[in-house]
Amino acid sequence: SAVISQKPSRDICQRGTSLTIQCQVDSQVTMMFWYRQQPGQSLTLIATANQGSEATYESGFVIDKFPISRPNLTFSTLTVSNMSPEDSSIYLCSARTATNEKLFFGSGTQLSVL
Amino acid sequence: GQQLNQSPQSMFIQEGEDVSMNCTSSSIFNTWLWYKQDPGEGPVLLIALYKAGELTSNGRLTAQFGITRKDSFLNISASIPSDVGIYFCAGAPLNYGQNFVFGPGTRLSVLP
Numbered sequence: 001s002a003v004i005s006q007k008p009s010r011d012i013c014q015r016g017t018s019l020t021i022q023c024q025v026d027s028q029v030t031m032m033f034w035y036r037q038q039p040g041q042s043l044t045l046i047a048t049a050n051q052g053s054e055a056t057y058e059s060g061f062v063i064d065k066f067p068i069s070r071p072n073l074t075f076s077t078l079t080v081s082n083m084s085p086e087d088s089s090i091y092l093c094s095a096r097t098a099t100n101e102k103l104f105f106g107s108g109t110q111l112s113v114l
Numbered sequence: 115g116q117q118l119n120q121s122p123q124s125m126f127i128q129e130g131e132d133v134s135m136n137c138t139s140s141s142i143f144n145t146w147l148w149y150k151q152d153p154g155e156g157p158v159l160l161i162a163l164y165k166a167g168e169l170t171s172n173g174r175l176t177a178q179f180g181i182t183r184k185d186s187f188l189n190i191s192a193s194i195p196s197d198v199g200i201y202f203c204a205g206a207p208l209n210y211g212q213n214f215v216f217g218p219g220t221r222l223s224v225l226p
Contacts, residue, residue: 043216101206105149105156105157105159108154
């Protein structure tokens with residue numbers, strides 16, 4: 001399994017500011033992802049974080065709004081830029097193991113934008 | 115895009131009862147994962163299934179990979195208060211490397 005540490009666990013931010021969320025995995029994994037979970041909803045994939053190159057974004061998500069870095073196999077960051085109240089959600093880091101194709105999640109970052 | 119349906123959306127049961135929920139898709143999946151999410155936490159992986167017909171248990175939880183590869187089932191026996199939460203299924207489409215698709219979740223409430 002993979003243990004995923006994510007921080008901050010929660011934040012309250014002002015409109016127009018940016019927040020960077022960090023994700024650290026305790027073992028080498030093949031893939032890392034960022035998901036958004038809006039209140040009362042399921043999980044929506046934002047992007048796949050690619051090591052040393054630009055992330056692969058899903059439809060509806062763009063790099064200017066959600067820049068992602070993955071400088072090595074076990075660390076990634078997601079920035080939520082120029083925030084608005086509509087960005088209030090839980091943001092989840094996840095990692096996929098090389099064997100047995102399991103997907104693990106961090107504890108999430110609860111973001112509230114005022 | 116591919117979508118998963120989960121049934122029921124929510125359920126209220128008495129402590130000690132058994133629970134059944136399912137996840138269905140219109141297309142074939144080659145992996146099914148079941149998660150539980152508590153408030154304020156990330157989803158926790160409960161069971162992973164990789165072959166059609168596979169039946170796997172984790173304590174009081176049992177999940178099955180449907181024969182048609184388009185569905186999966188999760189059963190909880192003798193429910194207890196800490197079973198309360200949202201249960202999500204996730205499926206990996208047939209082509210390796212495609213991302214997991216998540217169902218909308220089943221919200222479980224256990225009455226003492």
